Amino acid sequence: MGQQRLLRRRRADPAVTLDQAGLALADTVVRQGYAVLDPRCRAGLVDEVARGYAEIIGDPSATVDMGGRIKDAVRYVIDPLCHVPAIRELLTPPVLSALDAYYGGRWRVQHVRMWRISHLTEEQRRVHHYGNLWHCDQHPTSTLKYFVQLSDGVTAEGGAFRLHSIPNTRRIMRSGYLGQGWAKGPARALLDDPALVVPFDAPKGYGAFCNTTRCLHRAGIPPLGTTRGMTQFTFVPADTPNLSGDPFHGLKPDPNVAEGRYA
Secondary structure (H helix, E strand, C coil): CCHHHHHHHHHHCCCCCCCHHHHHHHHHHHHHCEEEECCCCCCCHHHHHHHHHHHHCCCCCCEEECCCCCHHHEEEECCHHHHCHHHHHHCCHHHHHHHHHHHCCCEEEEEEEEEEEECCCCCHHHCCCCCCCCECCCCCCCCEEEEEECCCCCCCCCCCEEECCHHHHHHHHCCCEEECCEECCHHHHHHCCCCCCEEECCCCCCEEEECCCCCCEECCCCCCCCEEEEEEEEEEECCCCCCCCCCCCCCCCCCCCCCCCCC
């Protein structure tokens, strides 16, 4: 069964009770491929997570450099749930409600990641280092990611993660997009058209759902002398609801965050 057909059937016959706010958010993700939200975290949580990130990201025993050409251009935390356990709380009720609506209540966390990206020169950013070129991920289309901003002052002009909606991604794909780093004709201009690009320039602690398989996206480049931090949760369909009450029940460290792998 096709992945989008699977999701439609599950949304039509949800395994849990859904609320209107979650349904509205999920509907935006279905139509546009993304949605930005204030997850309404408890007081102090965002700063607690940001402090944990700042403390661990420089520890070589707990991190690994995974840049494609320049290794330390991107650094990942190995097992962020262990080192910064407060990130568990970033999956707040509004986030969980949207996930239940999107998946009909049947989903699981595939992995959790936390990383830091660094500045690239104009010459360096022409090739892949950490997803800095426009691309779509090669996941099933039912995969959904939730990004949480960990840095202050991220701007559209600076290092904000950026994406195109599903409708605009289709338009660009049909206009000359040939693959990561390759585009011709109208697609070349459309990729960076400020009227089309959606920057994730929300404040620290805000989240963004994105279907990175269906939405063209790329990492923004932090300004010289700065870095940008992010946490990412990846979700996939499950056969049954998670009745444990813990979205991370049984989750193991991501095996793809390791020496010799690439971001």
